[in-house]
Structure formats: structure tokens, C-alpha cells
Amino acid sequence: MAVLLNGLRLVSSGNLSLHGIKSLQYKSTRILCQLPCKSSYQGRPFSNKNMTVELDNNTGVAVIQMKKPPVNSLSLEFLTEFAINMEKLEMDRECRGVVLTSSNPKIFSAGLDINEMYGKTPEHSGEFWRAVQEMWLKLYGSNMVTIAAINGSSPAGGCLMALACDYRIMADNPKYAIGLNETKLGIVAPFWFKDSMINVIGRRATEHSLQLGLMYSASNALKIGLVDQLVAQDKIMTHALSVMSEWLAIPDHARQITKSMMRKPTLDRLLTNRESDIQNFVNFISKDSIQKSLQLYLEMLKQRKS
């Protein structure tokens, strides 16, 4: 529910924090800031080991720029930091939208850090998988508008992050690829990866894509609807911010309730099966045959370089 008070718009975000944390929070946003603001930019950067987060008080838009060398692989540490930052932004009354991007001009994210899945104890694997779940729950279940500015390649877990956003803009470069390529590594995308993709590109295209572990060039990703728009690399952030302002022109409460209506069943499915999903992951990843596949894949990645 939104009410006007002294030039401030108080927007109830209700209980749309969709993953178990029932938050009734009020976000105050100067109405003028739905339009381009003339006042000076007041960025507030915080937390910066694996990413920088900068919130523009004038627009209510935060930019999360992933910056974990060399390829933004999603390690346990990265995922934990990401979830904390999302939580902080979610609770910040001034933040209404997030643009997710990368400081690496060629790679959005290389997906899950394979080293976290290879040669680890079951306890570590379980902790890691819970962090992967948490990243997705925070992003897919966010009340904020989320836009992925995909300024480089984005396989597997990187593609999942983009799929969890509300809108995807990819740099128009034939060298960049995006997709859920898990089967190529001999592993299986879990049901909530699959659901995320179905919700974006539909069932038939997802089945084709997942079985073959397809990676799509930027133009093919646009054709199948895996991304919404292609934009020149140097325009991607400006464009993402301009799309964001269109989304933020919609009253928060109406957009958030609509988002919840669309996403809640998918979120609930993981929330209901969270522990068994972790157990499945640990059992699967501990198999000798899967460890062998991951070992070969890691070696292949290293050899590719030399």
C-alpha cells in the first residue's frame, strides 16, 4: 500500500520478502526521484571484498558490481557476501532497485566455483549448497526491481543469477555466451535452476537447453528470450539505469504483489524442499564418478589456457 505524506511516498512492501522473512517495511522515496534528479549524486559504497555495492540516494538504485578475480566464480565466501548485501539493500528504505553487473569486461560470472565442489567434505558441500540456495532465494524473492547488466559470458550459476533478476540486458558481443551448461560438466541442474529457466523461456526450450547443456551467443540468447535486450557494451549501464527508471515508475506495492504472485510457487518449492535439496546435492557431488568429471573439467579449464 502506498500513501503520500509530506512529499514522501511511503510504500508498504508487505510480506513480499518471499523467502521466509516476513518483513513489513516501509520504504520512503522522494517522488521526484522517480524522475531524473537534478540534485548531485550521493553514492554510498559498502562491502567490497568480492563486490562493490553503491546506492544512489537520489534514484534509490543500487549497483552491485561483482569483482572477484579472475572470473567472478561463486565461492562460499562470495555467495555469503552477496546474500548479506542483498539483505542490507532489502532492508534499506531508500533502495528500490538493484543492477547486477561485473567489473570484468568479459565475464559476468563463471558460475559456481568448481573448487568448492571438488574434493570437499560432505559438511563443506552442504554449507556451500545452502549458500547457493540463499543467493537464489534472496535474488529471486527480492522485493526490489532487479536488473542484470550481463557484460560478459555467464555460464551455469552465472546464468542462474541473471535468470533470477526481473530483466536481463546483455552486451551485444558475439564472443559472449550464456546458458545452463551443467550436463556438459557431467552434473545436473537442480529443479530450481530448471524452474527459473522455464519461467523465462518456457518448457520446451528449457528441456532442449538443459539436456544439451547449451550455451547461447548473445544474439541467440535474445532469440529464445533468455535475455530481454542486447546493447552495446559501453552503453550497458546507462541503458540498465534507464530501464530501471521505467520499472520504478510503477507503484512499488502493485509491482511487488504482482512479482510475488508470479514467483511465490517457485520459491515455495525450494523452501519446502530445502533440506532434501542439500542432501541430494551432497550425495550427488560426493559420488566418485561426479568427482572424476569435475576433476577432468578443472584440468580441461587449466589446459585450455596453456
Ligand SMILES: CCCCCCCCCC/C=C\CC(=O)SCCNC(=O)CCNC(=O)[C@H](O)C(C)(C)COP(=O)(O)OP(=O)(O)OC[C@H]1O[C@@H](n2cnc3c(N)ncnc32)[C@H](O)[C@@H]1OP(=O)(O)O
Ligand atoms: C539428482 C540431482 C541432484 C542435484 C545435484 C546438483 C548438482 C550440482 C549442480 C551444480 C549447479 C551449477 C554448476 C555450476 O555453476 S558449475 C560452473 C560452470 N561454469 C563453467 O562451466 C565455466 C567454466 N569457465 C569457463 O568457461 C571460462 O573460464 C570462462 C568463464 C568463459 C572465462 O574464460 P577465460 O578464457 O577468460 O578464463 P579462463 O582462463 O578459462 O579461466 C581463468 C581461471 O579461472 C578458472 N575458472 C574458470 N571458471 C571457473 C569456475 N567455474 N570455478 C572455478 N574456477 C574457474 C580457470 O580454471 C582459470 O584458472 P587458472 O588461472 O588456470 O588457475
